[in-house]
Amino acid sequence: MGPVKKIDISKYLVVGPENTKGRPVATIIKDAVNAGFTCIQIRSKVASAKELIGLTRHAAEAIEEAGKSQEVALLVNDRLDIVLAARKQGIKVDGIHVGQTDIPVNVCREYLGEDSIVGLSARADELFEYIKTEDVSQLDYFGVGPLRETQTKPDCGLGKDGKVITRSLADIAKISEISSIPVVVGGGVKLADIPSLAQTGVDGFFVVSAVTEADNPKQEATNLVKAWNSYKSRKRQLTKQLTPPN
Template structure:
């Protein structure tokens, strides 16, 4: 069964070597997956293609060792070449996450096949229009944010006039309502944001530094997962 059919983006970690306070990326991934994270995206603007392939391999192996290869989705940010090269080496990588200014989604789909997961970040200033009008047949989920200004991606949410536009929970609720596909929300998300975020109807949250730069990444990851389950569960029961 393809990961597309059982995609779970409820607890989504984005991580690269620049976000770990010098600790190995794979140890952060292990901690997060053991704590219940369901999706991992390898993202780095500084690592070379070879380093990214190696990181993807380490992540894939770590997820397999924990016995969660069939449950946890492994994605690479923006680098179709890395995904294809990793797969050629026999590495299990489930798909790609791109922005609207990266490689077009239909190209990713053509090269990666129908079973691969493709996520898309929609640009902030076009977000509502895009979500209403986009052909989502090739996309599995939208990444939306930021909830707060975030140092891990200073241009996240940059509007046309150069100001950072953060998203209120009301706006996120509206985006979720319009979207034909699941929405995952992030950008500076902290534990305190999980209850209101769960109430927007989003499919999940994504974090970088809340886990990767935490003193105790496993504990931080577990707290986030437990909070999401608690508050998202309440919504679904209503």
């Protein structure tokens, strides 16, 4: 079975064993996918290579069990070696997500092929410049954040001076406007943020703890999906009403 043809980053979950309050990563993923999440990223700074391959296998199985292997993309954060090793074992992994200080995008593309997905988190202090000046032809989407400081990833948005640069809604709207590729926003995102985030024009939101550390992950995932879909549905209806007939 080939990779997902076109990535849908509208409802994007990032998860690793350090984020689940001791619950199985695969169970959280299964709940999120069944609730309507469209993209899953495995990210862990504590798991061994063997554990990461196992997590990737369990994630792929959870997506397959939900019947969504051709709709929901499975990505691995940072670790090109894990993607390659998992694929060697017959695990369906659709691609990788890297930062500017990780393995270069062109190297990821060379090893993973044109059919794979490559996403990038640009450095917070260089984001506007990067989006305007860099060649994004090798990328499928940008990850942008944080919306606010988050304990899940304390170094998210760190500038050169060591201070966290958070992103205002105006910043996010500008990024969405100038980017030639899809943009997904996260970093401390909660249910109450979804309507205002959706209004910025970005292509999606990503969350970690809002789902992975929730008392009821499936319910929280469902609430987030409904909130995003509800806004987008209203916008489509409004656009239809405002479009003059031929």
